[in-house]
Amino acid sequence: MAEPVGIMLAEHFSTVTQQRQAAKLGLWAWLITELLLFAGLFLCALIIRIQHPASVTLAATHLKFWIGAANTAVLICSSFTMSGAIVLSRIGWRAGMLRFMLATAALGTLFLLLKGFEYYQDYVEHMVPFLSGPYVLAHDQASRLFVDVYFITTALHGVHLITGVSILLVLTWQASRPHFLTRHQNRIEVYGLYWHFIDLIWMIVFPVLYVLNR
Amino acid sequence: MARGDLRVLLRVLRVPALTLAALLALLAINVALGATLPFRNVWIVEAGVTACMVAIVLLVSMDILEETPLIRLFSSIGFFWLLIMFGMTLTDYAYR
Amino acid sequence: MSGAPSPAVYPLLLWPQAASQAAVHVDWLIFAFTAVTLLLTVPIFLAITYFALMYRSGRQVDRGHTSDRNVKIELSWMLIPFFLTLAFFAWGAQIFDVEKHAPANALEIQAIGRQWMWKFQHPGGQAEINDLHVPTGQPVLINMISQDVIHSLYLPAFRVQMETLPGRYTQLWFKAERPGQYRLYCSEYCGTDHSVMDGLLYVMSPSDYARWLSQAGSSQSLAALGKRLFSNYGCSGCHGAGATIRAPDLAGLYNRPVPIDGGGSVIADDTYIRDKILNPDNNLIAGYKQVMPSFKGVIPEDELMQLIAYIKTMETSS
Amino acid sequence: MSPSDAVMRDPGTPQATMGRPSDYLHAQHTLRSWFFTTDHKRIALLYLASITVFFVFGAIAAGLIRLCLVVPNGQIFTNDTYNKIFTMHGVIMVWFFLIPSIPSTFGNFLLPLMIGAKDVAFPRLNLLSWYVFMTGALFTMATLVIGGVDTGWTFYAPFSTTYSNTYVIPALLGVIVVGFSSILTGLNFVVTVHMMRCPGMTWFRMPIFIWTLYATSLIFLLGTPVITLALILLVMERAFHIGVFDPRLGGDPVLFEHLFWFYSHPAVYIMVLPGMGVITELVAAFAQKRVFGYRFVAYASIGLASITFLVWGHHMFVNGQSQLASTVFSFLSFAVAVPSAVKVYNWTATIHKGNIRLDTPMLYAMGYIGLFVLGGLTGLFLATLAVDAHLHDTYFVVAHFHYIMVGGTMLAFLGGLHYWWPKFTGRMYPEAFGRVGAFLIFVGFNVTFFPQFILGYLGMPRRYHDYPPEFQLLNILSSAGSTILAVGYFFPMIYLTWSLWFGKRAPANPWQARGLEWTTSSPPPPHNFAVTPRVDFDPYDYAIKAREVG
Structure with a gap:
């Protein structure tokens, strides 16, 4: 069942280790920028909490806490399946790896579906202040700020997840061809880092928006 | 699936499965705290639990424990910068 | 430029006019800082020029005995300028x-x-556009707010400026000492006519100022105007003496902590009172049922200032 | 001694004659070979060409501003047109010229050469970075030229989100996209420095220019995402009313300034740090001497990149920031003086007892040191709380940052361009014209910007189209200086272009400089080195030479 595992050396690198480390370091550098991108939103959320504590509590109680919690669990499971794909890629078990990758993509899609349902619920409950229509907390102006941050943060995270699932599907298709693990095993490793990090961001988003002092 | 395959699968999936269990347990704590709000300033506990979850993902799922010092440095530098950003901004908002 | 007569126009001005002792103090700070700057930089300029000429390629000079590091020297030219300039940090922070x-x-x-x-609105109710008249010998506090974008009130004769923010009061104060005409500007870029959002600052002796106030014509003080608004907008119906609805008592409210629903308290400063008039649902007050309507879009900024002026006087009346 | 070592030790040795066209310029000729190249050297030239075009646009805008300010009541343009012109000047110069200038051109070209690598770590990402840059920049440029934006390059809310009636959203989108280009370049450089150094090239054998590029790349990575987010929030608020800065909802416009300056103050060091690196190379090469206190200078680069993230609040002393925050930010700003002082004094000490040639690059370097010192110290004035309360948003600020950006970055850029021109193109520039150009730029710059220090101190606010008559004489002086500056800029543009066809052919090492980039041919072969270099010597290994001449 096991295939040989390795990577193909690119022209401008001198060793495989160098190439592997470079890819990993490059991805970590990218993850730093992702973290700081979301950190700006967390900072906004914190400042709004400081300036309008009561309004934020009011707005937070209108968020769909249980959908958020379920979604966190879904992403934690997807983290597990991604880890599974990585460990199987290391031992060259391609068929198992592919199944885990598809499962990861499915869980990511499930997250997005739940998220879409949550947005729909928000819409039905008039929790979408920027659309022309009633806003249930219209009497409390400052609550809009927090709801705005909620939508921007979750949408930005959603964009990352959509990108992630798309790349994952392409990668799965590539990996389904023979000799993939022989040449490009580190693509799975590097992609896994990205997926884990999107999950990690959500693990911060969930408490920051839904849980803290709701 | 052959018996040997299953044994291999269980062996390599041990750590991911333990991680999964730990993360779900921590999430359960946070959800329970968030749903019931048992005491004042419960956010301190919730923030601590979140920090644990983040640490587990970083250290175990993302293999920081087994990485070179360079990668470890790069994985922590972003969080350090976050402290700078939040700390310095709070010298404004907390003392206005 | 505004049409008013301009302050003394010099063909070439090299030192700005100062209308207060504090401005002169800032000038001293800048002057001393400039001196230290020259002390630190002129030797570099001279040294670079001298070395460049002295050690030009082809000249027969002694190029021996150089080292490429010397920790003591390097530490000293790192730290000595730093500590020298740190004195100016302290000096500047103290004035600030x-x-x-x-x-x-x-x-x-x-x-x-x-x-x-x-x-501008004076306490006596006199209002003026773009120009500002102030007396000498008395500290003047300018309490300001913006109605739209960020502006900044810049009074170079006092060496101070402060931005005006929408939705929040900011302050600036000075004590004028030299009568005369000076300029005032908006220094924060604010759109099309930013560069003509300026005017003249008239610093007058107290008697001239009193004369100007009486000529500027206003029958009522800011607080009195606010009192009239207080009943016109129906505030007195709930907050006034003998009101049937249980609304928070405003007497003595100003600058006191107000307990907030859900714990904590906020100081009832100008910004807080303004915010409560416009958005009464924000940060509910503990122990009261919120029934007050919002006055957002109803009361303009200048009337808000008059109402707040009145609410401040309620402190003394109680 | 191995054969490759021999090549390194004696730069005068002629390269193995592989015969032209073997260099990267002549390896292939099709347009396709330029626009789809993954060769870092060709990508550098793509950047060089594009930022030069953007610079010309920005400079024309600057000329129009100075033309307009010759008269106090601004009759040449309407207020709106003037506002659009200075916004165009700021946006183009900051985002499309200064930030990418040295890192994307010299950095791309020289980083692999100086550390002995065949290419950067991710060559295709490098090309992508250029395309991303061009997409964003051309998009914003089109907006600026067709409709115009009047927010200033700082895009402060709520003016940009609510009150401006111009094409703010397209301009912002372009700037956001360009930010991704910065991130990709920074990422590439960081990984390249860590992973691609040739055998023997330890951290303390790297040229200072590489240290500064590394520090700059860290700022790209740590700062850019925050501005990206801040600008996205502006777009959201303006386009869809999903905002967090809107004061009508209780939002805080000052929060935007925090997020904006968290990147934009470090961005100053994105512009300045690589300039410092270039100057260090020039000073060492034209003094034929080791850099004095190499380690301190290297640490100072990283120090500057770190401290610069702690001082952004000094842009906000008079905007309602808490007094505590202002005081802390003021204090930390003074700390920037420490690493800056190291650089300046160490350059001076490097010149001491050197074997100095006053060629054009060295003239630019000496000009740079003077102007950077003045610009830096006036920065300390502005970091002083009470002084800033007077000088904030006046022409003093304008003069200060032009001393840093033009006197600093621009002179370093021009100096470096002359120094490495033979390496880039294989041609020499005409020396006499070079010196005249450098002199004109130095004089023109000072005549333009020194009067602005006085104007600011007298209280003339910046971004003023219509100013009080007592400021006219100094404004005329400043405008007159800008014409000299413009003539100065024309010089290199013309003779450098001329030299592409008619310049003398350059040897591998025309300056007798040390450093790996001079050990390969001019212009270098597609893969930089015939044999992978092996380094067993310190950087700036000039000691032997200096003793011989002395």
């Missing part, structure tokens, strides 16, 4: 601290910045 704390007896003038004009 004074600039941030107005004396209690300051004459309070209200200012509103909007695209693209300044509106």
